[in-house]
Amino acid sequence: MRKDIKVDELFETILKLETIEECYDFFDDLCTINEINDMADRLTVAKLLMAKETYESIEAKTKMSSATISRVNRCLQHGNGGYKNILLKK
Secondary structure (H helix, E strand, O other): OOOHHHHHHHHHHOOOOHHHHHHHHHHHHHHOHHHHHHHHHHHHHHHHHOOOOOOHHHHHHHHHHHHHHHHHHHHHHOOOHHHHHHHOOO
């Protein structure tokens, strides 16, 4: 993603969220339910891939397409480390 002042402002705003409830309120206003669910699904796929689950197992558990699973896997293998960084935090 190309850096952009508007996107910086969005991310700075997200970093100000302090509770799950604030996240629900903000993202409910910002995104559609489908967009939020899609992001949550991709995060779940990343967790399962990092746990060495197979594509078939992930498809069965999440009902996500193999194309989506593959895209998340490409990000895990060749992306910026965003999924790994956040999922390895305690």
